[in-house]
Amino acid sequence: MRPVYLHARCELKPGDPEPDFRSLFSVMEARRMGRLLKRAVWTASEALKEAGIDVPDAVIIGTDYGCIENSEFFLKALKGIDDAPMKPTHFMQSTHNTISSLIAIRLGAHGYNATYSHRGRSFESALQDAWTQIALGDIDTALVGWFDEMTPALAESLIAQGIEPKEHALAVVLSANPEGAIEEIPSLRSE
Amino acid sequence: MDTLIHITGAGVVSAVGCGQGETLDALRRGRSGIGPVRFLRTAEKTFLVGEVPLSNEEMAARCGASPDLSRTSLMGILALREALTEAGLPDLTGIPLISGTTVGGMDKTEQTFPAYSPLHDCGASTDAIAAHFGGAPFATTLSTACSSAANAVIFGANLIRSGQADIVAVGGSESLSDFHLHGFGSLMILDTAPCRPFDATRAGLNLGEGAAFLILESDASVRRRGAASLAVLSGFGNACDAFHQTASSENGEGAFLAMQKALRMAGLRPEDIDYVNAHGTGTPNNDASESAALRRVFGDALPPISSTKAFTGHTTSASGSIEAVFCLLALREGFIPAQLNWTTADPACIVPSLGGPASLKHILCNAFGFGGNDSSLLISR
Incomplete structure (x- = not known):
């Protein structure tokens, strides 16, 4: 097993000013993409830039609850709420892997691609997957992200379950290369 | 493969039946389980579907779980029970559970929306499966749409290859939902007739549902336990x-x-x-x-x-x-x-x-x- 290193970390914290997305997206693209996807692509691209990597060997994303805004648009239409129209785009962009797939399409990343969605464990699982594959020597680099959006309805449900509602926009780059690393990432074995 | 990874148990639930026996019989006889909607709560009856031929209550009664769980969890419990039994394992003690789903508990939220069901998310549906078998040392969920369960198998195999686990329970579960029936409908990729893969007249898919789990095990663990490798x-x-x-x-x-x-x-x-x-x-x-x-x-x-x-x-x-x-x-x-x-x-x-x-x-x-x-x-x- 090889050691695994952290090479870059980019995060948009709650309350941080919204970055200028114009450098990344055309007006048309920006219109099609929700805030979650824009923040995801922006943090991923910043982290890769920092690590000096164009196309990572793997794109692995954690999302605790997925693309819930689009799910709610589609659910509203399904339930006849507010005469919302049933749009294929909302359905297409409601699946949890919308984020990892969009990042892969933009990067032309044909390598390993996965999405974990398991409440507070999502990012940890994504990190463990990347760590394991680099340690095994299957891949050399991985982009790992943690992206979540909140809606009033989901926040209400989580609070009722004693879970703090949180948005996430975090991207890190892992690599087998010790040169220029921020730190080594120890084994993530979960118990 | 650098490491020998055995499959020592398997369990399956789908439109062609519950368990390996019914499944094998259907596959050999060429008996399809596709038909009109019976159990799904939906106004959309145009499309044929592959439903597991059991109500939630029937599934719950078979495995001693609560009928209030999501259908995804109930099918998952039935499939995992068969897999653990075949592998000679009583429960998930010491065994990570890695499942794949996208729908999760959407069927529950369809009944409560605009409020969410606490069973809505993918993680909740996997946790309910783990809880039924005494809890797992850790559980996680892959959600890569229609390849989720295959990717759960891959992650589980990598845990064994890297020595992070000796035995893992891997697979996936997904119930039909009104949400994705309409979703696939909106993409115009559903067929109103039985689907015809690779045929010149093919016109779309029939949505199905089901669950399956495999027990993956390292060679050392198989030897230690005297387990049979399938x-x-x-x-x-x-x-x-x-x-x-x-x-x-x-x-x-x-x-x-x-x-x-x-x-x-x-x-x-x-x-x-x-x-x-x-x-x-x-x-x-x-x-x-x-x-x-x-x-x-x-x-x-x-x-x-x-x-x-x-x-x-x-x-x-x-x-x-x-x-x-x-x-x-x-x-x-x-x-x-x-x-x-x-x-x-x-x-x-x-x-x-x-x-x-x-x-x-x-x-x-x-x-x-x-x-x-x-x-x-x-x-x-």
Whole structure:
């Protein structure tokens, strides 16, 4: 097993000013993409830039609850709420892997691609997957992200379950290369 | 593969039945489980579906779980129970549970929306399965749309390869929901007639549902426990088409790379493959794209290929593990499941196998998802 290193970390914290997305997206693209996807692509691209990597060997994303805004648009239409129209785009962009797939399409990343969605464990699982594959020597680099959006309805449900509602926009780059690393990432074995 | 990974247990629930016995009988007789909607709460009755032939209450009664769980969790419990029993394991003590789903508890939220059900999310549906078996040391959920369960198998295998686990329970579960029935409907990829994978007249898929779990185990653990090895996972591949959010590329790049990776990992040549259980949804786009990928991998010497989705419908997130269990049965019993509903060749597609007895050693099992999440598992005797 090889050691695994952290090479870059980019995060948009709650309350941080919204970055200028114009450098990344055309007006048309920006219109099609929700805030979650824009923040995801922006943090991923910043982290890769920092690590000096164009196309990572793997794109692995954690999302605790997925693309819930689009799910709610589609659910509203399904339930006849507010005469919302049933749009294929909302359905297409409601699946949890919308984020990892969009990042892969933009990067032309044909390598390993996965999405974990398991409440507070999502990012940890994504990190463990990347760590394991680099340690095994299957891949050399991985982009790992943690992206979540909140809606009033989901926040209400989580609070009722004693879970703090949180948005996430975090991207890190892992690599087998010790040169220029921020730190080594120890084994993530979960118990 | 650098490490021997045994499959020591399997459990399956789909439209063709509950358990390996009913499943094998249906696969051998060519009996499809696709029909009109019986259990799903929906106003959309136009499309045929592959429903598990049990109500939530019947499933709950069979496994002693609460009927208030999501259907995804109930089907998952039934499948995992069979897998653990076959492997001779009483529960999940010391065994990580890695499941795949996308729908999760959407069926529950459909009843409470605009409020969410606390069982809504993917993680909640996996946690409910783990809780039924006494809890797992850790549980996590892959959600890569229709390849979720295949990717759960891959992550579990990597935990064993890296020495992070000796035994893992891997697979996936997905119930039908009004949400994705309408969603696939809005994409115009559902057929009102039984789906016809690789046929020139194919016009879309039939949505299905179900669950399947495998017990993967290291060689040392198999020896220590004296467990029986049903087969080995000799390779796998995960690649991304990186082409479009829902459509597949014309040359099947993601599918090609996934199959190629699996072969390379197993140290096998294309001619070593005795059967391919294709993703074969029955949509014009998937089947043409997958055929292009198959031709790139195998050239003119295509092995027998069939899609069992004409039996079960497209069981979406669970399809990877459900079809892996079908492959295990085919390997053990020595037969190729027939391509049902195929009559007319399409130059853009491979000509599928009409099934029959066969001595099988190596089987490739494909599962591709929205977002170009393409995975391939290689199961060997």
